[in-house]
Amino acid sequence: MNALDLARWQFGITTVYHFLFVPLTIGTGMLVAIMQTAWYRTGDEKWLKATKFFGKLFLINFAMGVVTGIVQEFQFGMAWSDYSRFVGDIFGAPLAVEALASFFLESTFLGLWIFGWDRLSRGLHLATIWAAAIGTMISAYFILAANSFMQHPVGYVINPATKRAELTDFGAVLFQNTTVATFAHVIASAFLVSGVMLTGVSLWLIMKDKSVAAMRSTLKLGAIVAIVAGLLVMWTGDTQAKIMVKQQPMKMAAAEALYQTQENAPFSILTIGDISGQQATPILEIPGLLSFMATCSWTGPESTVQGINDLQKSMSAKYGEGDYAPYVPLVYWAFRAMIGLGMLGVLFAIWALWLVRKGRTPKSRTVAFASAVALLFPLIGISAGWIFTEMGRQPWIVFGLMKTSAGVSPTLTTFQVGLSLVVFTLLYGALAVVEVGLLFRAVKIGPPETVELIDASEANSGKPLTFSY
Amino acid sequence: MSHETLAIIWFVLIAVLWCGYFVLEGFDFGVGILLPFIGKNEAERRTVVSTLGPVWDGNEVWLLTAGGATFAAFSLWYATLFSGFYLALLLILVALIIRGVAFEFRSKRGTASSPSWRRNWDIAIFIGSFVPALLWGVAFANIVAGVPLELQNGNSEFTGNLFTLLNPYALLGGLVTLGLFTTHGAVFLALKTDGEIRTRANALAGQIGVVTAVLAVLFGVWTQLSHSNNAVASAVVLALVVIAWVGALAANRMGREGWAFIASAATMVFVVVFLFVCLYPNVMPSSTNPDATLTVQNAANSQYTLTIMTWVAVILTPVVLVYQAWTYWVFRKRLSPSQIPNPEEGSLDLPHEVGTSTTA
Numbered sequence: 001m002n003a004l005d006l007a008r009w010q011f012g013i014t015t016v017y018h019f020l021f022v023p024l025t026i027g028t029g030m031l032v033a034i035m036q037t038a039w040y041r042t043g044d045e046k047w048l049k050a051t052k053f054f055g056k057l058f059l060i061n062f063a064m065g066v067v068t069g070i071v072q073e074f075q076f077g078m079a080w081s082d083y084s085r086f087v088g089d090i091f092g093a094p095l096a097v098e099a100l101a102s103f104f105l106e107s108t109f110l111g112l113w114i115f116g117w118d119r120l121s122r123g124l125h126l127a128t129i130w131a132a133a134i135g136t137m138i139s140a141y142f143i144l145a146a147n148s149f150m151q152h153p154v155g156y157v158i159n160p161a162t163k164r165a166e167l168t169d170f171g172a173v174l175f176q177n178t179t180v181a182t183f184a185h186v187i188a189s190a191f192l193v194s195g196v197m198l199t200g201v202s203l204w205l206i207m208k209d210k211s212v213a214a215m216r217s218t219l220k221l222g223a224i225v226a227i228v229a230g231l232l233v234m235w236t237g238d239t240q241a242k243i244m245v246k247q248q249p250m251k252m253a254a255a256e257a258l259y260q261t262q263e264n265a266p267f268s269i270l271t272i273g274d275i276s277g278q279q280a281t282p283i284l285e286i287p288g289l290l291s292f293m294a295t296c297s298w299t300g301p302e303s304t305v306q307g308i309n310d311l312q313k314s315m316s317a318k319y320g321e322g323d324y325a326p327y328v329p330l331v332y333w334a335f336r337a338m339i340g341l342g343m344l345g346v347l348f349a350i351w352a353l354w355l356v357r358k359g360r361t362p363k364s365r366t367v368a369f370a371s372a373v374a375l376l377f378p379l380i381g382i383s384a385g386w387i388f389t390e391m392g393r394q395p396w397i398v399f400g401l402m403k404t405s406a407g408v409s410p411t412l413t414t415f416q417v418g419l420s421l422v423v424f425t426l427l428y429g430a431l432a433v434v435e436v437g438l439l440f441r442a443v444k445i446g447p448p449e450t451v452e453l454i455d456a457s458e459a460n461s462g463k464p465l466t467f468s469y
Numbered sequence: 470m471s472h473e474t475l476a477i478i479w480f481v482l483i484a485v486l487w488c489g490y491f492v493l494e495g496f497d498f499g500v501g502i503l504l505p506f507i508g509k510n511e512a513e514r515r516t517v518v519s520t521l522g523p524v525w526d527g528n529e530v531w532l533l534t535a536g537g538a539t540f541a542a543f544s545l546w547y548a549t550l551f552s553g554f555y556l557a558l559l560l561i562l563v564a565l566i567i568r569g570v571a572f573e574f575r576s577k578r579g580t581a582s583s584p585s586w587r588r589n590w591d592i593a594i595f596i597g598s599f600v601p602a603l604l605w606g607v608a609f610a611n612i613v614a615g616v617p618l619e620l621q622n623g624n625s626e627f628t629g630n631l632f633t634l635l636n637p638y639a640l641l642g643g644l645v646t647l648g649l650f651t652t653h654g655a656v657f658l659a660l661k662t663d664g665e666i667r668t669r670a671n672a673l674a675g676q677i678g679v680v681t682a683v684l685a686v687l688f689g690v691w692t693q694l695s696h697s698n699n700a701v702a703s704a705v706v707l708a709l710v711v712i713a714w715v716g717a718l719a720a721n722r723m724g725r726e727g728w729a730f731i732a733s734a735a736t737m738v739f740v741v742v743f744l745f746v747c748l749y750p751n752v753m754p755s756s757t758n759p760d761a762t763l764t765v766q767n768a769a770n771s772q773y774t775l776t777i778m779t780w781v782a783v784i785l786t787p788v789v790l791v792y793q794a795w796t797y798w799v800f801r802k803r804l805s806p807s808q809i810p811n812p813e814e815g816s817l818d819l820p821h822e823v824g825t826s827t828t829a
Contacts, residue, residue: 049822052822056817059573060573060574060577063569063570063572063573063574064570066526066529066569067565067566067569067570068566069533070529070532070533070562070565070566071562071566073533073536073537073540074536074551074558074562076540076551077536077540077547077548077550077551077552078551078552078555078558078559079552079555081548081549081551081552082548082624084540084544084547084548084551085544085545085548085624087544088540088541088544088545088547088548088770089544089770089771089774090774091540092537092539092540092541092542092544092547092770092774093541093774093777093778095537095540095541096534096537096538096540096541096542096778096781097537097541097778097781097785098537099530099533099534099536099537099538100534100537100781100782100785100786100789101781101785103530103533103534104527104530104534104789104792104793105792107526107527107529107530108526108527108530108789108792108793108796109792110526111522111523111524111525111526111527111796112523112796112799114522114523115519115522115523115800116523116799119799119800120799159771164544166770166771166773166774167771167773167774167777168773170773170774170777409548409552409555410552410621410622410624410626411552411553411555411626411627411628412552412555416555416556416559419556419559420555420556420559423559423563427563427566427567431566431570434570434574438574438577438578438817441577441578441817442817445817445818448819448822450822451822452822463808464807464808464809464810465519465804465808465809465810466822467816468515468516468518468519468522468576468808468809468810468816469515469518469519469521469522469572469573469575469576
C-alpha cells in the first residue's frame, strides 16, 4: 500500500470511529435536557434520577467524541495538505465558525452542567444543558455544510492564477439544498440512535428491577423519539436521494448497482453475482420504485434513471479518461446496511413499547439480549450511511473538482502515515475497550437510589463538592 | 477593508487565539505535569484534577479555534505547517487524546475495585500534559527560526523530518514553554486550592519559575538576536515578558496569588506576542529558499473569506469571552481535599446523587 491508500484508511478509520460518538452526543444531550426539563417542571424525582443516570452515559461518550474530534481537524492539514490548499478558502470557514460558535458553547456549558449542580439555581443549571445540546447541533450544521461542499461544490470560483477554489457566496455553501437535507437526515438519524439507546438501556434496567418508575418513563420517551426519528430519517433520506440523483447520479446508480440506464428502474433489495462488473443479477427487486424515488414518476421517459455504464461514458467525456465509478459492492451493501439496520432500530423501539405495555415486565433472556445490543443496529447503520456517502463520491474528494488521489499531502511518506495509522488504530481500540467497560459498569449500577436536594447558595462556602474528578 | 489589512488582522487574531491557548491550557498542562508530585493522596489528587474539571475542555477549544482560523484565513500556512510537522503533531494529538479521557475517566472507578486504574490515568495525565507543553515550544521555535521549505509544484513544502525539528534552539524553546506552563500551573493551583497543596504549589512555582527564567532569557536573547524581523518591537515585548515574569515570581513569593496569576498569565500573552512580532511579516519562513517563505500576504485566503470571517470573529469572540469568564466566576472558590467526599470511591459507584433545591 502506498501513502495515499494508508491516508484513506486512516481517514476512514478515524472518522467512522469519531462518528460513533457524535450521534450519541447530539441525540442524548438533547434527551437529557428534555429529562431535566421534565424534572424542572414537574418536580418528579424519577426525572432527576433519569437525568443523572443518562447524563453519566452521555458524559462518558462525550469525552471520547471530544478527543477524537481534535484528530479530525488536524488531519486535513497533516495528511491532505493539497486538498486543504485547494479548498481551504471555502472549507476552512465553516470549520473555524464551528469552533467559535459551537465547540466553545458545548464545552464551556457542559463544564458548568457537570460541576454546577450545587452552584447554580435550577433554572440556570437547566439552561446550561440546553446550551450544550444546542451547541452540538450548531456544530453538526457547520461541519455538514463543509461536507456538502465536497458532495456538491457551490458558491466558489477557481482562481485562474492560483488554480485554487475561492469562496464567492458563503450563503450558498451554508444554505444549499444538499446542506439542509443532509443536516436534517443526520440529526434525525442521531435521534434514532439515541432513542434506541434510551429504549434498550431502560428496558434492560426494568428487567433488572432497578428504578423501574424512572426507566418506564425513559423507555417511552426513547421509543417514541426513535419511532418519530425513524419516520423523519425515511422522509429526509428520500429528499436526499432525489437531490443526489441530480447532483451525483453515479452515487445513486452505484447504490442500486444499476448498470444500464432505464425507465421504470427497479429498487434492488438483493442481488448476486458480478455486481462489480458490467451488470448485476437481481434476485429480489421492486419494479419502478427506484424511478419513483429518484424522479417521482413510475414509468415513461421522465422516470429514466441513468446507469453506471452511461454515466461512466459521459463523465469520461466531461472530465477526461478515467474510472468514475466508485467501488460498487461496498456502496451497494453500505446503502442496504444503512436502511436495514436503521429500520431494525425502529422495529426494536416498537417492540419494546409493546413488551412493557400496561405495566408488563418481560422476563425472557432474548429480550434482555436484544435490549443490550439494540443500540448497535442504528449505530452501525449510521456508520454505513457515511461509508456510503463518502465511498459513493469516489474517485472525487470534491465532486467534479478534485480527485482524492490529488488531495493527499505530497510530503507524506508511507512510514509517517503507516505509523500514525497503527498508533490511532491501537489507541482507539484500547479506548473503545475502556469506554465500553465504563458504560457497562454505569448501566449495571443503574440510576442513583436517592437524590438529595441541597441549597446552591450554601454550597459555595467550603462544603463537600457534589461532584469532583 | 483592503486585502492586505484583512490579512494582517487575521495574523493578529491568530496570535490572540494562541495567547488564549497559552494562558488557559498553559496552566492545564502545568497542573497535569504537577499532579503526581503535588498530590500526596487520593483526596489531594482529586482536588488538583477538580481545579481543571469544569474548564479544561473549554480551554482546549482555543487550540481548535486557532487551528480552524489558520485553515480559514491562511490555508497555505495550515497545509504546509500541518503536513510538515506531521510526526510532531501526531505526538501532540496522542497526548491530548489520552489526557482528555484521563480527566474524565480517572475517578469513575474506586481504588478498591481497581488499584491500578487511577495510577495509570495519572500517568496518562502527566505524559499527556508534558509532551504538548514541550512540543508547542519546539514547534513555535521552529516556525520563528524557519525550517527547510522548498517550492514543489508552486507550493512550499517541508523537506526536513522530525529530527530537523529537534535542533538545539527549538529544544531550548520547548524547555521554555515546559517551564512556563509548569510554573503557570503551580501559580494557578496556589490560587485555586487550600491547605498543603497550596503551600506546595507556591513553593514549586518559585523554584521552577526561577529555572524557567534563566532558560527563557537565554531563548529570548537568542531569538531576539538571530530570528527577529522587527528587532525594536520584539525587544520591547521581550522586556515586558521579563517584567511580567519577575512580577509573577515576586507576587508568588509574597503569597499574593491573584496577582501572581495575573502576572504569569500576562507573561504567556507577551511570550506569544513576542514570537509573532519576531515572525511578522512571515508566517513560516524557509531556512533554505527565501522564495518558499510563506508570508502574511502570500499565504492569506481571499478577501471575501477574510471579510466574512472577520465579521464572525467580531460578533462571536466577545460572547465566548463573556461566558467563559462567567464559568471562572462560578467556580471561583478555592478547593480543599476535605471537600472531596469519599475520595477512594469511584464516582460511577455512588448510589447517592445531589441536585439543587434552589429555584430562581
